[in-house]
Amino acid sequence: xxxxxxxxxxxxxxxxxxxxxxxxxxxxxxxxxxxxxxxxxxxxxxxxxxxxxxxxxxxxxxxxxxxxxxxxxxxxxxxxxxxxxxxxxxxxxxxxxxxxxxxxxxxxxxxxxxxxxxxxxxxxxxxxxxxxxxxxxxxxxxxxxxxxxxxxxxxxxxxxxxxxxxxxxxxxxxxxxxxxxxxxxxxxxxxxxxxxxxxxxxxxxxxxxxxxxxxxxxxxxxxxxxxxxxxxxxxxxxxxxxxxxxxxxxxxxxxxxxxxxxxxxxxxxxxxxxxxxxxxxxxxxxxxxxxxxxxxxxxxxxxxxxxxxxxxxxxxxxxxxxxxxxxxxxxxxxxxxxxxxxxxxxxxxxxxxxxxxxxxxxxxxxxxxxxxxxxxxxxxxxxxxxxxxxxxxxxxxxxxxxxxxxxxxxxxxxxxxxxxxxxxxxxxxxxxxxxxxxxxxxxxxxxxxxxxxxxxxxxxxxxxxxxxxxxxxxxxxxxxxxxxxxxxxxxxxxxxxxxxxxxxxxxxxxxxxxxxxxxxxxxxxxxxxxxxxxxxxxxxxxxxxxxxxxxxxxxxxxxxxxxxxxxxxxxxxxxxxxxxxxxxxxxxxxxxxxxxxxxxxxxxxxxxxxxxxxxxxxxxxxxxxxxxxxxxxxxxxxxxxxxxxxxxxxxxxxxxxxxxxxxxxxxxxxxxxxxxxxxxxxxxxxxxxxxxxxxxxxxxxxxxxxxxxxxxxxxxxxxxxxxxxxxxxxxxxxxxxxxxxxxxxxxxxxx
Numbered sequence: 234x235x236x237x238x239x240x241x242x243x244x245x246x247x248x249x250x251x252x253x254x255x256x257x258x259x260x261x262x263x264x265x266x267x268x269x270x271x272x273x274x275x276x277x278x279x280x281x282x283x284x285x286x287x288x289x290x291x292x293x294x295x296x297x298x299x300x301x302x303x304x305x306x307x308x309x310x311x312x313x314x315x316x317x318x319x320x321x322x323x324x325x326x327x328x329x330x331x332x333x334x335x336x337x338x339x340x341x342x343x344x345x346x347x348x349x350x351x352x353x354x355x356x357x358x359x360x361x362x363x364x365x366x367x368x369x370x371x372x373x374x375x376x377x378x379x380x381x382x383x384x385x386x387x388x389x390x391x392x393x394x395x396x397x398x399x400x401x402x403x404x405x406x407x408x409x410x411x412x413x414x415x416x417x418x419x420x421x422x423x424x425x426x427x428x429x430x431x432x433x434x435x436x437x438x439x440x441x442x443x444x445x446x447x448x449x450x451x452x453x454x455x456x457x458x459x460x461x462x463x464x465x466x467x468x469x470x471x472x473x474x475x476x477x478x479x480x481x482x483x484x485x486x487x488x489x490x491x492x493x494x495x496x497x498x499x500x501x502x503x504x505x506x507x508x509x510x511x512x513x514x515x516x517x518x519x520x521x522x523x524x525x526x527x528x529x530x531x532x533x534x535x536x537x538x539x540x541x542x543x544x545x546x547x548x549x550x551x552x553x554x555x556x557x558x559x560x561x562x563x564x565x566x567x568x569x570x571x572x573x574x575x576x577x578x579x580x581x582x583x584x585x586x587x588x589x590x591x592x593x594x595x596x597x598x599x600x601x602x603x604x605x606x607x608x609x610x611x612x613x614x615x616x617x618x619x620x621x622x623x624x625x626x627x628x629x630x631x632x633x634x635x636x637x638x639x640x641x642x643x644x645x646x647x648x649x650x651x652x653x654x655x656x657x658x659x660x661x662x663x664x665x666x667x668x669x670x671x672x673x674x675x676x677x678x679x680x681x682x683x684x685x686x687x688x689x690x691x692x693x694x695x696x697x698x699x700x701x702x703x704x705x706x707x708x709x710x711x712x713x714x715x716x717x718x719x720x721x722x723x724x725x726x727x728x729x730x731x732x733x734x735x736x737x738x739x740x741x742x743x744x745x746x747x748x749x750x751x752x753x754x755x756x757x758x759x760x761x762x763x764x765x766x767x768x769x770x771x772x773x774x775x776x777x778x779x780x781x782x783x784x785x786x787x788x789x790x791x792x793x794x795x796x797x798x799x800x801x802x803x804x805x806x807x808x809x810x811x812x813x814x815x816x817x818x819x820x821x822x823x824x825x826x827x828x829x830x831x832x833x834x835x836x837x838x839x840x841x842x843x844x845x846x847x848x849x850x851x852x853x854x855x856x857x858x859x860x861x862x863x864x865x866x867x868x869x870x871x872x873x874x875x876x877x878x879x880x881x882x883x884x885x886x887x888x889x890x891x892x893x894x895x896x897x898x899x900x901x902x903x904x905x906x907x908x909x910x911x912x913x914x915x916x917x918x919x920x921x922x923x924x925x926x927x928x929x930x931x932x933x934x935x936x937x938x939x940x941x942x943x944x945x946x947x948x949x950x951x952x953x954x955x956x957x958x959x960x961x962x963x964x965x966x967x968x969x970x971x972x973x974x975x976x977x978x979x980x981x982x983x984x
Contacts, residue, residue: 258319259304261334263287265297265341267874273412274890276318276873279303292321295401295414300338301326312872320836328363335362343390353378354387366391400425407451409443412891416440430455434467445471445496459497465510468496473520473533476965477710482540482680483532483965486511486522525965536710537967539684543713544971546687547723550592551976556693557668559618562589569613575606584726585610588697591724595675595698595717598728599748600937601741604699605638607728608671611697612639620668620695625649627677628862629882630910635673645860646672646682650689652855659689667694675700677909679709680968703748705908705934708861711966720972739763740943744936747929752956753936755949760793763936765945765952771813771920778805778814778916778946779822785914791942797914799827800847800866804912805901806935807919808926814918814947816901823900833870835877837893844870848879849899849906857886862909864899904935915939919947919955927955928962 260281266289267276273293281288290305297303305321312318329335332355339351339362357376358365365372366388373384403426404414417440421428428435433452436443445467457464472492476484484492493499493507511531514520521537522529559565566585570577577585581603588594588611598604615622624643626632635643649665651658659665670690672678675698678686690696698717706712717723731745740763743753757764768774782805784790785797797803805823810816821840831843842848846867853860865881875890888896904917917935919927932955936943945952 255306255308255322256319257304257306258288258290258321259302260284260288261329261331261337262297262299262301262303263337264299268297269874269890273410273415274875277303289316289318290321291318292324293410293412294324294326295405295418297326298338299341300329300334300336302329302334330360332360335360343387346387346390350379350383350387363391404429407454408447409451413440413443417443432463433457434463437467437471459499460503460506462510462513465493465497465507466514468493469507469510469514470519470533472496473531477533477536480679480706480708480710480712480962481964482536482710482967483523483525483530485965486529486531489531523967525967525970528965530965532967536680539680540711540966540968541971543680543684543687544968544975547593547717548972548975550692550696551723553592553692555590555592555695557618557620559589559614562586562614565589565614565617566610568617569610572617573609573613575610577606577610578603578730578732580726580728580730581607581610584728585614587724587726589614591695593696593698593723595700595714595723595725596728597700597702597714597718597725599701599703599731599741600744601731601738602728603730603732604701604728607726608673608697608699609639612641612671615669615695616641621666622669622671623649623665623667624671624673626673626909627682628674628860628909630862630864631674631677633882634911639671639673643673646678646686647853647855647860648858650685652858655855657685657689660685661688664691665689665694667691669695669697671697671699673699674909675714676702676704677707678713679707680711680713680966681709683711683713701937703930703933704937705905705930706964708905708908711968712964713968716966716968717972720969720976722972722976740936740939743943744933747933747936747956750929750957750959752949752953753932753945755952757944759791762792762939762941763943765949766947767949768946769948771922771947774918774920774946774948775813775819775822778819778918779826781944781946782823782916783826791944795941797942802913804907804910804915804938806904806907806915806917806938807901808904808923808931808935810903812920812922814920814922816903819901819918820898824898827900831870833872835870835872835875838897840898842867842870842877842893842896842898844868847899848896849902850881850895851897852895854892854895857892859884859886862906864910904931904938907938908934911938911940913940914942915944917943917945917947919945919951921948921951923951924954927951927958929956929959932956 258281260279263278263280265275265277273295275294275297276291277297278287279290292305304325306323307319307321310318310320329338336348336351336355339346339354340348353376354362370388373379373387374381400418401414404417418425420439433455434448437445437448452464472489490504490507494503515522518534521532521534523532566582584596584607596604596607612622624635624639624641625646626635626643627646629645632643632645700714702714702718718725739761743763746753753765754763755765757766766777768777782799782803785799785803788796805819807814807816807819824846828843828845831845834841834843844867848865848867850859850861850863859881863881865879867877868880869878877888877893879886915938
């Protein structure tokens with residue numbers, strides 16, 4: 234728990250537990266070199282008694298001012314650029330006790346006072362100046378040069394500072410870090426105490442990063458009753474948000490009730506209290522109750538409406554005749570084939586014909602079934618008909634791959650819709666100027682993004698949806714592609730035939746084996762594009778994977794005449810983050826081998842981040858126009874203020890300290906995180922310890938990420954289990970039901 238001093242100008246904040254080997258430093262802050270209000274991160278120069286040279290201290294605090302007395306616990310580090318510095322994990326700030334320190338403090342802490350008037354105050358009242366300002370403020374105007382007006386200003390500034398510091402100290406005492414204390418105070422201002430005292434759970438709604446559990450811990454310290462309606466409602470909203478974060482649009486009501494009992498630590502009889510609050514949220518339209526497969530489910534109202542609106546939009550398009558029908562479709566297809574030097578099979582030609590006739594069409598199939606070939610012909614046919622065609626995909630990697638495969642520039646959905654002020658520029662009132670839009674890798678698209686996409690299209694714009702429905706569903710809520718196909722009301726071509734050239738690829742053939750419930754080939758033949766290297770021991774598997782990653786640059790080592798850049802051509806995948814074959818450990822080991830001596834390094838998450846490191850963006854950042862799943866390389870780090878620049882395919886994007894939680898190392902990724910991307914080489918780890926994640930669609934998705942070489946390292950038992958287990962985690966969504974409902978002809982009224 235954070236400790237707070239009684240002094241309204243100082244706080245004692247304990248972050249990480251202090252190790253026995255940590256040191257202590259204390260002294261007067263000479264100047265604040267850097268301070269980031271959003272994160273509380275500071276760099277200060279401190280004069281330590283008995284030490285001639287100034288010392289650099291870095292850490293976090295709710296606020297910090299030159300002249301304050303700093304006591305800190307932490308450790309000494311050597312920064313390659315800025316030399317020796319003290320990294321504090323526990324900080325205590327208090328008023329200075331000497332005259333020069335007080336002068337520096339007053340001139341820094343009170344805007345407009347300056348050193349001249351600060352010195353006058355100290356000359357008049359000595360080290361007791363703070364006592365005079367607080368308890369005998371009438372004496373200030375008697376100081377020569379201060380006057381009544383300036384005295385009132387000083388009194389007001391001091392009072393404001395005292396209140397602010399009191400609030401920040403109070404927030405830290407409730408368990409918030411300095412960074413979050415600052416964010417809360419910035420949002421609520423003078424009303425901070427009253428808002429939190431009345432309903433601390435409001436924090437979970439308003440402050441990103443403060444969830445139900447943190448707010449609940451604060452509520453316990455304030456004395457909020459465990460049965461308080463605010464608490465129960467907050468728990469219910471938390472459970473529903475967790476469901477959408479895990480990919481489900483809703484949850485069975487009984488499951489929500491039982492989970493709430495556990496989360497709130499209620500006895501079974503507490504179910505009545507939970508039901509009362511569920512019904513209140515239903516009445517206030519925060520939640521909606523609706524059946525899915527004859528199970529009563531609860532939905533957050535916003536996501537429920539979005540699924541309904543998607544269905545209405547799609548069915549309206551299906552029912553509307555295309556605005557510019559393409560005459561003589563067979564001739565147009567033949568011309569496109571000739572221009573592209575492609576000879577379509579009968580099933581492929583039928584799929585193209587369907588797509589050119591309809592206002593909305595879906596094309597689905599596994600690797601090697603011709604999705605890309607069909608899409609190229611569709612795009613060429615649209616272009617030959619004089620239509621403006623846009624191609625997009627959910628991620629930057631997927632868009633780049635679509636550009637190369639289809640032959641026209643493609644963008645991410647976000648960039649196509651354009652982002653300004655955290656909103657999409659292209660919307661219902663400003664639709665895209667396009668006659669047709671092709672969306673690749675639709676399996677990755679969640680309800681939120683798909684709804685935004687539909688809003689950005691004009692009513693006459695044709696929509697071609699392409700994806701592999703057998704891959705993992707989107708990270709976000711819903712199963713858009715699966716629900717559209719399962720509804721059977723949107724024109725769909727399902728491609729099943731694997732064509733001759735694709736049959737020569739062991740990667741593709743093994744992907745289809747897995748999709749059919751069979752394990753992939755559990756051997757490795759040097760020179761083949763697919764191989765399995767068997768290890769029952771995770772450490773041995775890790776060692777072999779790391780050695781392989783290090784040797785891929787050798788020409789012909791794995792594929793004749795081929796050499797691969799271990800950083801840019803190779804992607805390591807794993808089902809989970811933890812364990813010897815988990816992403817976290819693999820990232821640490823790969824970074825140590827592939828980027829052993831960065832020019833500049835900083836502390837990052839549980840390790841280090843340096844120039845040259847491979848990183849991935851983990852959330853959509855509309856301000857920076859960088860989106861979830863984009864991979865880049867660190868090109869510059871300014872250690873003094875923890876500013877990091879990342880190159881995303883030629884775009885230089887700057888991150889300040891507070892933004893760094895959006896990045897992760899990307900030498901190794903989870904298979905979920907790799908969706909929509911394709912890499913020349915994939916090295917995949919599979920351990921029996923990944924037992925809970927071993928599902929068919931996960932293994933299938935991992936294999937289909939590789940373009941030229943796919944090697945699996947791990948336990949054959951884990952691989953067999955993954956191939957055999959077709960059970961997927963249930964996602965509760967309404968889109969399929971809405972599509973079927975909207976497609977039905979209206980009932981005629983009885984005579």
